[in-house]
Amino acid sequence: MQMKKWIGAGAAALALALAPAAMAQDLPKGATVAATQKSDKEVRIAFLSFQNNPFWVPVTEGAGAANDYLKNFNGKVDFIDLGDDLTAEAVVAGVEAALVQNYDGIVVVPIFDGTARIINEAVDEGVPVVTIIAEGSQPSKRLAFIGQDAKAAGAQIGEFIAGKMQGKGKLGVITGYFGATQHQARMDGTLEYLKANAPGIQIVGPFENRDKAEAAYSIVQDMATANPDLGMIYVTAGGPFGAAKAVKDLGLTGKVGVVGFDHTPENTAYVPSGEMVGLLDQAPFQQAFDGSVMLFNHIVAGYQPESDVIKVDGNLMTKESGS
Template structure:
């Protein structure tokens, strides 16, 4: 949020004509509202905070429903039962939490035989996701899946591949990023 808030501050100070920003954190609401109050229309895209704000419009998906869809995809991929781990970018980023919560709620409501055995934060870094995926597989040799809510899913996929568990441990993630697409 600090990077985005700094950018918003600069845009307000320089009296931009309009601002388009990602707003996945309630901490940005103050800056969105300040920009609008200064006569600068603000549009948000990709990720949205649930906190009320004065933005003009939002373009993007419902992140909670994305999490639910990921939960269904995981359940289908692992046959409705097994142990799964969750790697999220940041617990403090509302967008990541919506995806994580949608996933968890879907599994709780629809798949009682799926157990979430780990939930960790990787700071959107693939190398951290790699180590976390290794740790999950070591702690749970029968791990069936890993869900990555945000950045770095290629790290988890690489760990699965390096462990010789391709096809055995399923990785569910988002975004068409070159590093991730290598594992699809």
């Protein structure tokens, strides 16, 4: 596996230093990468992403905002829906279709092992690729990956859980997809932290919900029935609000808390009422926008990022923090 040097995407040094001040001022809220120059001819970027839960809404919005922004620079970002079932095969098919349609560049959420081959083929054909959100463990020739350090984020969640549970009790674990590198790393980061620092916490699971809130809802119902002394639930990927709704419907608010990822309206709605006790963001709008504009800058001006892995930090929302 390739060595990865993490740098912060939020820093202006990533791209704003390259761009005139006027360009930087036109950036939408949450974006950090500005276009460096206008292209002499239209640059077409294929943006390949999934649509299986509310997490993807800000991803879609980020791609749309990048398209609106890059119109002023003769750029075009086409959002292409890979469907609602996350698979390596869907990614491969999407990239293959983008190549057939002669796009100048590709932004993609590869997620799984088995996707590096098609990314390498694209680059070898002269079509640069930027990956965002999550990628497989195998190295590829992509220009850069923009995303969260999944294992470190898992450890951050683990520290939070250990404190909330006071180092003891039962923790139910629900992951998105078994085999998804990011989901596994988030889970590993949490469980390894708890094993080392809170060995009194007993793990129930893990279970797979395939990023579906309704599946998380059913899993929590079964989990709570089998474990009446359940103390907390950790959802590593999509659908935390399904787990929170189950807690509410079971009358366990205040007794069982849910912790997970993403500040979507569906998730944050359960923070004030106490079912959702912690949510770690991963700035999906920023990843989508910045990845698209960075790729445009590479195609038009030869921009090369300082690192092939660009870290995006999120913040942990709790009832006490309010944000």
